[in-house]
Amino acid sequence: MDWTLWAGFVLASLIVGLLPGPGVTSIVGYALTAGRSTALASVFGATLGNATAMTLSLLGVGVLLEQSPVAFAALKWAGAAYLVALGGWSIVTAKRGSLAAAEGGPAIRPRTAFWGTFAITSINPKTIIFFVAFTPQFISSDGAYWLQAAVLLVTFSAVVTLSDGFYAVAASWVAGFLKGPDVKLWSQRVGGAVLVAAGVLTVALVD
Template structure:
């Protein structure tokens, strides 16, 4: 595809990605609660989640979700419930000591799975991709090579954005020494995730 088609997509994607959503809230919550140890795990989860959503959109799932109110609602509620679950879990999480040992591989894998699930189980993202990506494609050129380039661009930008949020949040965490303040951070992040879940549940498809 031409640079003239790619550049507007990259700029528009960067603007969309930098706006905090459920995925960013999850990344920030883990970074504030546990530092940089989860940064790579959450970033990888976000990258794979976006890759899954965009690929599903490209093969037609976005059109199915846009057309089927029942399927859209089912996936919406699954994603919303998962966000609420994570929010409640974070709210109740014990305060982590600054010198606590590194987490195990199993725990890191669980964090990766959380980030992947939150990113993937968002029907709004799938419908968004199927409506957003075609606007920047050249109708006179083969579709799949363009789709691969645009998908790779979005995933890279989303990964850098998630990693940036994680690093900034973990840097702010270093200034937090009080157990009371750390507990407040966990509860604030938990509340934000629950709120994101409720907002996701209230979001309706254009066909609903």
Template sequence: MSFESWAAFAAASAILLVIPGPTILLVVSYALGQGWRTALPMAVGVALGDFTAMTLSMLGIGALLAASAAVFTMLKIAGAAYLVYLGVKLFQAGGTLEVAPRDNAASAARMMGHAWLVTALNPKSITFFVAFLPQFLDRNGDFWQQMLVFEATFLILAFANAMAYALVAARVRHVARNPRMIRVFNRTGGTLLIGAGGATVAMRSGN
């Protein structure tokens, strides 16, 4: 695996993680209701959930890689289209961010478990990883070595992202209720996702 592939994966992951999904909405809802103390347990829960989803995804990707080069290539093309689809959906989301503060007191263990469940058991998480990860794999390289590096990178970024969201939401609570800020955020993220999917297709057609 080249440094360029890793850097591209890290950059794409950072963009994708920053876009609010069910997990981030959960993190923000706890932070809005209970403040900064939610940051660490929620971030740990998110990282554990992503670890579970990514590990399950790896097993499927490894099987496809071993089965057929053509099937694996089709998966990568479908993954690029999926990135564009996510980008369009996010761009069209406008200024809405449906999140309500969770005011009921919860222990750190309960918050961590809740974050893990929402992240790991969301079928879209596994589907996403199966579509996303192959974009950066070298089929001729050591599969498990690459996946170890990619998983460690993603989990570190996921932990940091969830922690940042919780701390910012707890401190600057009005931002989560500002439609204008959310609209700009959604459109910027959607444009970046569409660009990432298009760039993947362009690079593939040039090979």
């Protein structure tokens, strides 16, 4: 592999990772709603989801999605509905149970956050199709395709995990300053609203 191309891929991956989108928004929502451990679990879910989406794109699934509007729409709306439902449930739970908020109990379990972000990142047609157009630009025709593809997959996953982790730690750090039952209650509500917003973004950003 041309290491100049690889360096360019690292930079491009970092820019993609830092740009707020449905994945980042959901991670921030988990941080505000349920704390650092749940947010970090969502980061690793996103890592696995991105790796899955990239693998599918390299196998050609992205091309099929481009040619199938029905499949594209189904995946898009399924991911959006999941986030909206989860965020709405978090808001309703906070409204009904201020005592749980006061005790600092996580409204959403780490396992739920993990599979939630895995779902929206792995089945997001925008991500899969993006990889179809994105990765070939950084693969040299002189080298073995699958070896280079594997290097790019690992590289992208590592870079985006770091950027997502930054968002998770930063948001949970801010949430750590929110003390008292009322503040925690509103923090959970805001986190739920952010998850709903992530669901809306999942639809809005994919035509």
